Amino acid sequence: MASKPSTSTKSKSTVQMAPKPSSFTKDEELKAYYDMLLIRRFEEKAGQLYGMGHIGGFCHLYIGQEAVVTGMQMAIKEGDQVITGYRDHGHMLACGMNPDGVMAELTGRQSGYSKGKGGSMHMFSKEKQFYGGHGIVGAQVSLGTGLAFANKYRGNDSISLAYFGDGASNQGQVYESFNMASLWDLPVIYIIENNRYAMGTAVTRSSALTDFSQRGASFKIPGMSVDGMDVRAVKAAGDHAVKWTRGGKGPFILEMETYRYRGHSMSDPAKYRTKDEVQKMRAEQDPIEQVKQRILKSKMSSEDELKTIDKEIREIVGKSAEFAQAAPLPDASELYTDILVGA
Numbered sequence: 001m002a003s004k005p006s007t008s009t010k011s012k013s014t015v016q017m018a019p020k021p022s023s024f025t026k027d028e029e030l031k032a033y034y035d036m037l038l039i040r041r042f043e044e045k046a047g048q049l050y051g052m053g054h055i056g057g058f059c060h061l062y063i064g065q066e067a068v069v070t071g072m073q074m075a076i077k078e079g080d081q082v083i084t085g086y087r088d089h090g091h092m093l094a095c096g097m098n099p100d101g102v103m104a105e106l107t108g109r110q111s112g113y114s115k116g117k118g119g120s121m122h123m124f125s126k127e128k129q130f131y132g133g134h135g136i137v138g139a140q141v142s143l144g145t146g147l148a149f150a151n152k153y154r155g156n157d158s159i160s161l162a163y164f165g166d167g168a169s170n171q172g173q174v175y176e177s178f179n180m181a182s183l184w185d186l187p188v189i190y191i192i193e194n195n196r197y198a199m200g201t202a203v204t205r206s207s208a209l210t211d212f213s214q215r216g217a218s219f220k221i222p223g224m225s226v227d228g229m230d231v232r233a234v235k236a237a238g239d240h241a242v243k244w245t246r247g248g249k250g251p252f253i254l255e256m257e258t259y260r261y262r263g264h265s266m267s268d269p270a271k272y273r274t275k276d277e278v279q280k281m282r283a284e285q286d287p288i289e290q291v292k293q294r295i296l297k298s299k300m301s302s303e304d305e306l307k308t309i310d311k312e313i314r315e316i317v318g319k320s321a322e323f324a325q326a327a328p329l330p331d332a333s334e335l336y337t338d339i340l341v342g343a
Helices: 026-050 066-073 089-094 099-106 139-154 172-185 231-249 275-285 289-295 301-327 332-336
Strands: 079-084 160-165 187-192 222-226 252-257
Touching: 026 066, 026 079, 026 099, 026 289, 026 301, 066 089, 066 160, 066 231, 066 289, 079 139, 089 252, 099 289, 139 187, 139 301, 172 187, 172 252, 187 231, 187 289, 222 231, 222 332, 231 289, 289 301
Parallel strands: 079 160, 160 187, 187 252, 222 252
Antiparallel strands: none
């Protein structure tokens, strides 16, 4: 019996080499420095407010992973969509959401992005094309695939970025999404933020395949491993994936090898790793310090000018905390709004 001819036009090899890190101009270096530092200082303040009891529920900080979302935002254009999991404050700020509104939501205030009812894990901004913040592990992957389907259905050239972690990569709905995205050549980039520990278990103990760039191989989705601690490497890989996806070739997977300095959440003491390991990452691979040293070495700015930027950001973050604590709580009537009621 003759074999059935293949109808696929996709390459059999799905693993691609990461391109050379982008060469940044002075403006790009300074923007990357500013954007990452804003995320870092905001998250530090959020951690303080949580410790003081001003933020309730869960709170997952993005400290250490700032280069991933910063570099990817530099690679996309207006109209492209972003969706992520519960470690989401950094993504919100990178999308241009107002720190006041984000902090107000963290503290459960009426002026927050979800009127104080979503908290840390559930806030949105249609204006900024940010579709959450999702507390269910891996749920955003299917939704991000749906955003891509909508873009293809409407015939526009927008793409969606679906962020998730190494732990969420083992969820079944992730692979269902991969299958559909590949079948229909959907314009979605799956960004796996591999910070090595999922909820507290090392990837080597929880994943049979630890090269997450290969997770789409059985669905013929190309993948690439990227130094997620170098914003230039992220930008270069992002440019490559965006060109592929926006060009009608279908989905792409980017494994961002990154690291979080804090525990999984504020309630996690992170005793499953050594202090030396964390300190080594901070000393040798910190994403913000890398940019700072390049700026100083190339004399794009002086130490004093960078201190001025830091001071400005601290003031923005400080004011956002003051705004959030002074803002009114939601009225009791809000319990009955934004709820779908069936007949």
